Every structure is written in structure tokens, then in C-alpha cells.
Amino acid sequence: MWIFGLSGKSGFSARSTAEQVTKGVDGTGLVAIVTGATNGIGLETTRVLALRGVHVIMGVRNVKAGEKVKGEILQKHPGSKIDVMEIDLNSQASIRKFAADFIATGLPLNILINNAGIMAPPFTLSKDNIEQQFAVNHLANECGKEGRIVNVASELHRYGYKEGIRFDKINDKASYNPNSAYGQSKLCNILHCVELTRRLKEEGANVTANSLHPGVIATNIAQNSSLLGCIFGCAQIFLKNVPQVNGVSGEYFMDSNKAKASSMARDPELAKKLWDFSLTFTENK
Numbered sequence: 001m002w003i004f005g006l007s008g009k010s011g012f013s014a015r016s017t018a019e020q021v022t023k024g025v026d027g028t029g030l031v032a033i034v035t036g037a038t039n040g041i042g043l044e045t046t047r048v049l050a051l052r053g054v055h056v057i058m059g060v061r062n063v064k065a066g067e068k069v070k071g072e073i074l075q076k077h078p079g080s081k082i083d084v085m086e087i088d089l090n091s092q093a094s095i096r097k098f099a100a101d102f103i104a105t106g107l108p109l110n111i112l113i114n115n116a117g118i119m120a121p122p123f124t125l126s127k128d129n130i131e132q133q134f135a136v137n138h139l140a141n142e143c144g145k146e147g148r149i150v151n152v153a154s155e156l157h158r159y160g161y162k163e164g165i166r167f168d169k170i171n172d173k174a175s176y177n178p179n180s181a182y183g184q185s186k187l188c189n190i191l192h193c194v195e196l197t198r199r200l201k202e203e204g205a206n207v208t209a210n211s212l213h214p215g216v217i218a219t220n221i222a223q224n225s226s227l228l229g230c231i232f233g234c235a236q237i238f239l240k241n242v243p244q245v246n247g248v249s250g251e252y253f254m255d256s257n258k259a260k261a262s263s264m265a266r267d268p269e270l271a272k273k274l275w276d277f278s279l280t281f282t283e284n285k
């Protein structure tokens, strides 16, 4: 991690803000979807993209909260282009409806930021009866195939279950550990980009898919974890973005610099296995 403000190769560090990283960027004409845009990192990402002229679609489960955030951003940055659309990542049906509604707008999609996430809740099943962190943090991301794709992962991908992804125990309540399941879902975020990159290259698509650790930021996400909540509460609020990533795909970034994910997160065989496994949950649901 680039601590104490030391800059990495990109010239940015853990202390660089989204505004600094995107300074001088003109996003006019681009369209981005940001999931989980009502709070924390998603809200700040939406604000800064809108500030840079990007037309942002806020993918939110609470439309009223989304409209409120939109109003606040418009007050700060009049003239911003922001739309609010409903998506509940806890439900495959809602994800499909969101995709259909977006396609119906006729807008192009240049950037997809899979940001929405939950952390360490007690064992809960999604609306499709899948362990909730695996469903919301990972499976919900499986829909994107157009534009530049960014999965908001986490350094905590290193601290999941020791066997990595528990293919045979995804829904096992008895051995569920909230923090390990969070780490597992974040490992999935990185592996998803590895396999998606392989497939996009195979198709010759001009699309990149990368994952990132956004830094440690005081948001609502640690509300289920008292230990992590304490650490996060002490953290400063900074937001980073990914600069200079034209043509770069399947990579992991931290503090706006390319970083090395865990060996498991770089395993192409595991990435493929996860892809096939995930399809069993998302196809024809």
C-alpha cells in the first residue's frame, strides 16, 4: 500500500483524491453506470464522474435516496447529467430488469463500475437463496459485458476462507464466517475480471475489465463488523481512481497503481472454475 503519501508509478498515492486523479479529464459524451451510488465510494465516484462531464446512471436499490443524492450533486455541480435507476443486487430478477431498462434508454455504456457491496452480515440468503455476500458482491457483477468495467474489490481478498472459494459450501450456514465470506466475495471480484478479460480478448472486444482496492475509507460498509468498523472509523476519507488504463485489462489496482493480487486471485484456472460455477446461479433465473 502506498502509505504516508508516497506516490507510485502513476504519480498518485493513497492520499490522492478522485478529483486529483481525474484533474483535466473531459468525460463529456461518456456514459457510466455506478452501482451503490447512494453512499460512500459509489456516491463520491458518481459526484466526480459527473463533475468531469460523464453522464452517470446511479444504480440504486433505494430510488428515493438516489434522487436525494442526485439533487445534492446537482446543487454542487449544476449541469451534471445524472439519472437514477433501480437495481437490487440481492435479486437476479431486479438485475435483469435494470439491464433491460438501461438498454431501453438507447444510451451507450462506456464505463461500468461494480461498486455496491455489503460486508460481513450474519448468514443471510439472497432473494435467489444464495449466500448474500457471494450474491451481492460477486454474482451481481456477472451481467456486464460492454465498455470499461471496474470491479471494486478489496485487499481483504487475501483474508477469506483458507481454501479460497468454497464451491461446495457456498450456502453452508454452519461453517459461515462473515469476514471470511466477505474476503471470498472480494476474491471473486478479482477472479471475475481475470476470466472476463480472457473471454473479451477471445471475442476481440475492445473492452477492459480491472479490479481495484479503493483504500480504507470510513463509510457505512463496516457496520456489521465491530473490529473492522473501528479500523475504518479511524481512516481518512480518500477516494482513488484508475488512471492511464487504456488497453490494460485483468489487472488489480491499489491506490491508483497496478498491484499484485494474491496468488489465488491471479489463478486463471480458478477464475474459469468460478465463472462456470457462477453461471449455474445466474443463467435462466
Ligand SMILES: NC(=O)c1ccc[n+]([C@@H]2O[C@H](COP(=O)([O-])OP(=O)(O)OC[C@H]3O[C@@H](n4cnc5c(N)ncnc54)[C@H](OP(=O)(O)O)[C@@H]3O)[C@@H](O)[C@H]2O)c1
Binding pocket: 035, 036, 037, 038, 039, 040, 041, 042, 059, 060, 061, 062, 065, 087, 088, 089, 090, 114, 115, 116, 117, 118, 119, 136, 152, 153, 154, 155, 213, 214, 215, 216, 217, 218, 219, 220, 221, 222, 232
Ligand atoms: N470502505 C472501504 O474502506 C472499502 C475498502 C475496500 C473495499 N471496499 C468496497 O467498496 C465498495 C463500496 O463500499 P463502501 O465502503 O462505499 O460501502 P457503503 O458506504 O456501505 O455503500 C455501499 C453501497 O452499496 C449499496 N448496496 C448494498 N447492497 C445493495 C443491494 N443489494 N442492491 C443495490 N445496492 C446495494 C448501498 O445501498 P444503500 O444505500 O441502499 O444501503 C450503498 O449505496 C464495496 O464493494 C466494498 O466491498 C470498501
